[in-house]
Amino acid sequence: MPSLVVVAVLVAVWQWAVTAFDVRPQVLPSPLRVVEQGWLFRDALWTNTVPTLQVTAVGFAVSLVVAWALAVVVDFSPWLRRALLPLLVASQTIPIIAIAPLLIIWFGFGLLPKVVVIALVTFFPVAIGLVEGFSSADREASNLVRSMGADRWGEFRYLRLPAAMPSFFTSLRIGITYAVTGAVFAEYVGARAGLGIFMNLQKNSFRTDLVLAAVVVTAAISVGLFGLTFLVQRLAMPWYAAERRRA
């Protein structure tokens, strides 16, 4: 894969630069040192990875439920569509960086504030993906299913819902990567455990190498979950890949 080659080259240049210019590890540790120290502290990294995964899963699940409920409601009611879609867009202008510490004040160090942050950053792309997916159904196809006797619910079930699936999976991929970043960010602001708070603590003790080791873990989680969506998509809509290959 070409992207692996690019990563390898960048890491090599990084390693060379750190050695050649004798950079202090507190400023920029070499990649080798990041791996070494990360492996040395693997227990600490793992115990902090588990809560991050949990928070991501719960937060994204909540986000999916909210996004689906909203998108379906909006699809059935043109009035609610006009009423809610601008609010959705407005919700994305909330600066999470300012709200996240307040959420800690309001809801404490538990699961809830993190779930709220993740839901806030991820429900929007998923909801919009669904709303536009439902609307992507062919108008003439709507006429066809109506001529077959379908009511609005039948039109949704037989046409609009399946037609939305490609768009849904695209937005799912965007959402899931945001979810991991959102979880780390929410933990960074305040948590008992998790990769975010781990990074914060290591930064405060100038362990740049361990911060970067946690970053590597975060990236690996994101890529893994991203890949997982393709797998789920394959299972959920086997026709799609085959049709795309043909086209």
Added chain:
Amino acid sequence: MREVRVEGLSKRFGDRDVLVDVSLHARPGELVSVIGPSGCGKSTLFAALAGLVEPDRGTVTVDGRPATGTTFGYMPQKDLLFPWRTVLDNTALGLEIAGVGRRAARKRAEPLFEPFGLAGFEGSRPFELSGGMRQRAALLRTVVQDRDVLLLDEPFGALDSLTRTGMQEWLEGMRSQFGWTVLLITHDIREAVYLSDRVVVLGPRPARVRAVVEIDQPRPRELASAAAAAREAELLALLRAE
């Protein structure tokens, strides 16, 4: 086999007349074509018959009784086969929507695959079919609903001319075998003369009936025969008349 009679159908959209007093009829087992300039309102006529558009005036009766939502089987111009369904499940769609269970719906569609030339493609996806096969699958999906009258809106318009000719001959054979009553929209005068018992010529917008031409040549017919040429010329003259 049903007799369908449309009387005085009119429709306005806003302050624009689209259909003005359109009447036509088809006896049981007949095929009646509707031809007219592009955008004249042919598709609106079918939408009104299919129950998608509420006409302002006029009546539609089948065997003397008012038509209902399940009178007409509607086949739009595009095949509109759903990529997420197999060909068999696509053809069973109308039955499923009508409340027939999926398994029972498949059972009813399956025996038609042979006469429709689709045997062996039940489990295929629509994109694996050729253009002609897709249209046949779309027609099968319409026919299997067992409606009284078929509404075919330019079913062969998007096909290349060789495939189209084959499909016209195939439809003619199927129709005489199954005895469907068919209303057909077409742009193709030759197709109209070859397939029809009667051709309804609509004028430019708003659609009014300009003429009704009986095609009384005996069947089986030949495409582009000398006898047909005279009727084709007659229809072309009617369409072009100011």
